[in-house]
Amino acid sequence: MKLFIKVERRDSTSIPLTIAVILLSLLIGFCLIAGLLAIQGIDPLFALGKIFAGSFGRIYGIGETITKGIPLILIGGGLALAFRAKFWNIGAEGQLLSGAILSTWIALNWAPHLPAVIVIPLMFLAGFLGGAVWGFFPALFKVRFGVNEVISTLMMNYIIAEFLNMLILGPWRGESRMGFPYTDSFPPSATLYQLPNSRVHLFTLILALCFAFLLFLLIYRTKFGYEVRVIGENRDAARYAGIDFFRNTIILMVISGGMAGMAGVGEVAGIHHHLTYPQMISSGYGYTGIIVAWLAKLNPLLAIISGLFLAGILVGGDAVQISLGLPAATVHVFNGILLFSLIMGDYFLLNRLLITIRRDRAEGRTGGV
Amino acid sequence: MESVIISVLRRTIVAGTPLLLGTLGEIMTERSGVLNLGIEGMMALGAVSGFIVTYTTGEPWFGLTTALVMGMLISSLHAFVSVKLGGNQVVSGLALTMLGLGISGLWGKPFIGKPLAVKMQPIHIPVLGDIPLLGEVLFRQDAFFYIAVVLGLCFWFLLSHTRWGIEIRSVGEYPLASETQGINVHWVRFSCVLLGGALAGMAGAHLSLSYSKSWTEGITAGRGWIVIALTIFSLWRPLRAFTGAFLFGGIFVLQYLLQPLGISPSFLAMLPYMATLGVLIAGGVKRERRRLQEPAMLGEPYVR
Numbered sequence: 325m326k327l328f329i330k331v332e333r334r335d336s337t338s339i340p341l342t343i344a345v346i347l348l349s350l351l352i353g354f355c356l357i358a359g360l361l362a363i364q365g366i367d368p369l370f371a372l373g374k375i376f377a378g379s380f381g382r383i384y385g386i387g388e389t390i391t392k393g394i395p396l397i398l399i400g401g402g403l404a405l406a407f408r409a410k411f412w413n414i415g416a417e418g419q420l421l422s423g424a425i426l427s428t429w430i431a432l433n434w435a436p437h438l439p440a441v442i443v444i445p446l447m448f449l450a451g452f453l454g455g456a457v458w459g460f461f462p463a464l465f466k467v468r469f470g471v472n473e474v475i476s477t478l479m480m481n482y483i484i485a486e487f488l489n490m491l492i493l494g495p496w497r498g499e500s501r502m503g504f505p506y507t508d509s510f511p512p513s514a515t516l517y518q519l520p521n522s523r524v525h526l527f528t529l530i531l532a533l534c535f536a537f538l539l540f541l542l543i544y545r546t547k548f549g550y551e552v553r554v555i556g557e558n559r560d561a562a563r564y565a566g567i568d569f570f571r572n573t574i575i576l577m578v579i580s581g582g583m584a585g586m587a588g589v590g591e592v593a594g595i596h597h598h599l600t601y602p603q604m605i606s607s608g609y610g611y612t613g614i615i616v617a618w619l620a621k622l623n624p625l626l627a628i629i630s631g632l633f634l635a636g637i638l639v640g641g642d643a644v645q646i647s648l649g650l651p652a653a654t655v656h657v658f659n660g661i662l663l664f665s666l667i668m669g670d671y672f673l674l675n676r677l678l679i680t681i682r683r684d685r686a687e688g689r690t691g692g693v
Numbered sequence: 694m695e696s697v698i699i700s701v702l703r704r705t706i707v708a709g710t711p712l713l714l715g716t717l718g719e720i721m722t723e724r725s726g727v728l729n730l731g732i733e734g735m736m737a738l739g740a741v742s743g744f745i746v747t748y749t750t751g752e753p754w755f756g757l758t759t760a761l762v763m764g765m766l767i768s769s770l771h772a773f774v775s776v777k778l779g780g781n782q783v784v785s786g787l788a789l790t791m792l793g794l795g796i797s798g799l800w801g802k803p804f805i806g807k808p809l810a811v812k813m814q815p816i817h818i819p820v821l822g823d824i825p826l827l828g829e830v831l832f833r834q835d836a837f838f839y840i841a842v843v844l845g846l847c848f849w850f851l852l853s854h855t856r857w858g859i860e861i862r863s864v865g866e867y868p869l870a871s872e873t874q875g876i877n878v879h880w881v882r883f884s885c886v887l888l889g890g891a892l893a894g895m896a897g898a899h900l901s902l903s904y905s906k907s908w909t910e911g912i913t914a915g916r917g918w919i920v921i922a923l924t925i926f927s928l929w930r931p932l933r934a935f936t937g938a939f940l941f942g943g944i945f946v947l948q949y950l951l952q953p954l955g956i957s958p959s960f961l962a963m964l965p966y967m968a969t970l971g972v973l974i975a976g977g978v979k980r981e982r983r984r985l986q987e988p989a990m991l992g993e994p995y996v997r
Binding site for chain 2: 360364412414465468469470471472474475476478479480482483486487489490493494611614618650651652653654655656657658659660661663664667668670671674
């Protein structure tokens, strides 16, 4: 008896197949995580149970999951747009911080004199602008000097994080903080309403859902979105078709950065109510957002689901860290493994495996996977 | 004054060595046509595994070997996805970074803040080490530096003057033609990714065994990404990698030199990252030259 495996390119992929492959990839990912935990001497079933109980099990956990889902939905949608054009924006983390910084400036300087109805929109506008500026430069470097965007966006992350440290250790350190590296607390007009018994800042949540829908329309229903998709599919074809690479790249990175910037506003105005260390403002949302976008197949609407899912893993990861005494980096392991299993799964979306079993000249069963 | 100069130059060499090791590895990987963005993760894993083994056995050479093997092992994931499955190399590299940083944080937690009792001893090369200034700077370093230099020269010779080198380069430029010439494209690419992983692991071991002699989370501090920028800066040539690596080694040392002047430490911490951006933008001015040097099929999967 012999086993033959033949690989064929698929012409198209159906939606049920896509869903099945993604679910199977995630399942395999979780099995690998369980295996790694077992190697660490941790009962994997207990740990995985803890993750789901911590994130989706209790009311408080669900609240936390939604809270962490808000920045992930915003960032994931923005990254989905950038990745569509194969512009690898790894700088959402820095764009988030940039937005947080600029909106903090509004909160500290203007909020004491103005009502919330004016301050909050201004802060989100400033946040969008902050993120957009931090996304604009890598786009400019790319189209003007051919600078690899993965490196430039990453370097911008490090630079803005150090700049933020400089601000909170220097000129922005709060007078009422007794030497701690925080800015002063935001005045009430610069803080967002939180749902009772949770940290869910409703305004940003609604904003995130609206923008996910708007981005969906932008990608699938406008000329700009079409051009972005063509650039991503085939840059040479885009050039021959007269699509402006320069203009489209700049616009899409302004939007992508702006989305992350607004996520930064949500974090400072909705949760912390002051500016502090970068790693406190964002627990790696910019990097987790990459998986959110990839899992959502670069569709901003699906990023709502994948954003909440990965938020659940972040929250559950926190729960498991506290109860098992694991380091914060554990969540990176989960993220890395899940991302790996997702790209491996892509192979089965693009290719069809024909497995043939042959017994002594007689033709055996043929099954497609 | 002379002793200050010597000390600065010595530290520049030390700070540049992990960058050189990493860049050489990435050059080999990219020359074969595979982009590996996972250096940061492979470095971190090399740093932690090298540290743990050295700490428990007391033998830095065991640590170095472990780091090398671990770098290879984790890079095989990227090799599998990008070479065998033809998957997206950017995303796979990012996944590798997350995984490497995560695992190193997980394994390294019990070892945070523990000082290393043994270290790589500096090797005093006879005769050459006695040359004033030059001898002290270049010929009394520890083994990492000599390994990096020898590897750099080997890779240059390998790429430019041997059949293997031509095979690697042709696989990166025109895999289909290589395949018709009987070269196993997948095998060449796979082994080049593993080679890059081994060197990144070694670079990480340098950080925890020689540079800081301890393990902390975030020990790599973006060096993995700087390495990728240096690969572009060196136009994928091993000899040019020396210039870039020690230039950036100098920038890392500059941070400590400028600290007493009262400049904000956060600002000084920005320097290497701003320099990286600067170098890439400056390289973009001579864009045509860079495009000619870049492996034509970099980042493109080869499907048989």
